[in-house]
Amino acid sequence: MITGGKSYVSSPPAFSNDAKKLLICTGSSVSIFSTSTALQISELEGHTDLVTSVIVVPASSKLLNYCWTSSLDGTIRYWDFSVAELVKTITISLPVHSMVIPSLLSKSSENDEKQPDLFAYVSVDGSQGKEKLPNTLCGQIRKCNLTKSRMVGAVTLAETKKPEFVTSSPAGEYIGIKDKRKLRIWEVPTKDSERVFYKKIKLHHTKKITTFAFHPTERIVAAGDATGRILIWRGFGDKTLCVRDKSANEDLMNIDDGRAGVRGEDDADSCTTWHWHSAEVKVLFFSSDGAYLYSGGKEGVLMVWQLDTEKRKFLPRIGSPLLYYTSSRDPSISTISCSDNRIHILKMPSMEIVKSISGIKLPRAVPEVLDGSCNGLAFNQTSGVAAICTDNYCIQFYNLFDDREIAEVQVCERNHQPVDEVTVTISVVALSPDGCVMCTVENRLPEDGIGGLVSLKFWVCGSQSTNFSLSTIVYEPHRNASISEIAFHPTRHMAVSSSYGGDFKVWVSKNAIEQKDQARPINGWKCHAVGSYKKKPLTAAAFSVDGSVLAVAAETVITIWDPENNVLVAVIGESLEPISRIAFIGKSDYLVSASRGSEPQLSVWSLSRMCVSWSYKLHIEAITSTMGDSFFAVLGLFPKTSNESTLHDVDGVILLFKAEDPVPVATWFVRKARGGGLAFVHLNPESIEGNTSDSTPAPELLAYINNDHEYVIFSPHGDQLDERGISLRENHVMPEETGRLGYESIYGELADIKPLNNLNSPASVLPSGRPWETIFSGSSHNLPPFTKLCSVFLESLLEKRTTDVE
Missing domain, CATH: 2.130.10.10 (YVTN repeat-like/Quinoprotein amine dehydrogenase)
Known part of the structure; x- marks a missing residue:
């Protein structure tokens, strides 16, 4: 199991005595970062609840790298943080x-x-x-x-x-x-x-x-x-x-x-x-x-x-x-x-x-008019990177395996304003399966019913894997209606946007330059086709695994389309409440949908029989499915009337299903589920230490992010992940740096100087006639120290004489 997403600002940090390290309270541990590289060096683990303070012992002749920590677990601990070793524990039995x-x-x-x-x-x-x-x-x-x-x-x-x-x-x-x-x-x-x-x-x-x-x-x-x-x-x-x-x-x-x-x-x-x-x-x-x-x-x-x-x-x-x-x-x-x-x-x-x-950014504020219709979280399932909407109108790219930020994209150029009223929000973010294209939806809320604007933006990845640049802006892509979902084609540069105004649009890249190892779209995107169904609000959309089928939820029904020809193929039954989520289940002929309302429902549909296979009355927050087999997982919410105190603040459940069977394969109870996200992610075997087998398939793991953006990655089938996760994290922990002192801290490392008495080199025995013209030339940080220059310089100024001593 891999955990991350802890807050770095729950308590004030503390510097080491030499100011080369910064000790940060992160959940139930203390993370130690290098102040020169801003990367993690080590970690102090031992507390079982939130660490609330860290105090470094001032330097003395004996104590150089010691600190005290307190926690809500009712203990005070004494550490030698140079070797990440616990020295002493004091139990006071009261949360500190x-x-x-x-x-x-x-x-x-x-x-x-x-x-x-x-x-x-x-x-x-x-x-x-x-x-x-x-x-x-x-x-x-x-x-x-x-x-x-x-x-x-x-x-x-x-x-x-x-x-x-x-x-x-x-x-x-x-x-x-x-x-x-x-x-x-x-x-x-x-x-x-x-x-x-x-x-x-x-x-x-x-x-x-x-x-x-x-x-x-x-x-x-x-x-x-x-x-x-x-x-x-x-x-x-x-x-x-x-x-x-x-x-x-x-x-x-x-x-x-x-x-x-x-x-x-x-x-x-x-x-x-x-x-x-x-x-x-x-x-x-x-x-x-x-x-x-x-x-x-x-x-x-x-x-x-x-x-x-x-x-x-x-x-x-x-x-x-x-x-x-x-x-x-x-x-x-x-x-x-x-x-x-x-x-x-x-x-x-x-x-x-x-x-x-x-650290991972905290959840953004969502206006009441958009509450429930925002999807501010997307996953790149092949790399384990999450794209998260933030309060400062940015998209943060966060590597879940490394637990660190890798990039940030400014979607809307607006300075931070210390006001409570939110007038602009990023309601939807989506990533293409290869991670080369990102799509965002920006909503500018109207003031007194005037001035609202919806902007659809396409972002293209540059030479770096997370260096996105703006490619296309489409203002009011669905007239004055909001966008409910963005779905990318699994193999082509094609995307579908569905709207509450009653239509969906298919967007394609204008040009794609085929390179040796990748296809990168340029010159913007354009609308390829438009579709609708009885002018009903379109609330969700999804492509099949091979991209041959497009499913669009038209309020309470699911419409099946041929995306190439934009032809309506079939319409699947009708649910009791508006459908909010749909997804194809791997390479099987099953489709899963979730509806919200007074009578929420999770339904699994058989595309071959065009009917519902089985269903549950359950409020679903997120759905994800595997790419190869017929497994899928859902994040469900407990009813508000349930007695949460008996479940230790648990308010949600993750259920793993096989498409043909209504009995869950596995169940996990979770906290802070409302507003959370769920996705299957792949761990690259090359990143696992000691794994050199080319035939080993990439492990498919399940990632859950709660509404505080704390996350956990685990194997849904009970496989051992601890050793893999530990070795993966250790590969990204920077070793402790050894600082330079004295002359080297100012001018850098001294250059190697050959001794003058090298008898193997005849030219070095005879001094130059004007050595002072060259011994002080060059950059100051490359010069040898004065003690080595002085004797040569003074010797060049003195006239040498030979005397006979009787």
């Missing part, structure tokens, strides 16, 4: 949503000869065993002794309605959480122990606080709210947290004036407000010297504010809302995490994006 270890950041702990106990502050879900009432406080801020592997039972810093994200100051002096419209901040004791007193303060605001950050050196905290405002509190905690004598504290309590912007009795000297963002602020981070503040949010723009002057500059057009900003110990590199499951590596201070780590 966030964790900080302030003492790792404290400078005092580095100077202590006797290292004290190491404490972590965790945000946990304490609702286990409690009755969940409307006002139940589920979130708790607890303390854990990592050295002794136990929770400090007597210490609960706070209780909140839900677990909140814990933030630590850069020096480990303070920790805090956001709680609706206020900040709750605690001072971490200098010498932490299990029994200490915590000083705490609260800072209030009129709007919901979404994020906040501590200044690295001064008593300053910045917070962002849901309206896009940034608040800067200066001198927070001077009365409560600052250590002074009693008389000084009494004097501070008597000073009430001069606190501009501070609300009520909040313990702060002043509070200023900045406003540039138009939506909620999600990212706040101070630079290492504290002179600048980074902010970002839904606009997809990274802002940099100068703290003293409020001057700003920005990195625009990132293309997706920002979630996290992460800095490293190397001031020239940092990252920003975006909601489209992508992490950009930035070169600082110019904020140039040098590399991107791209």
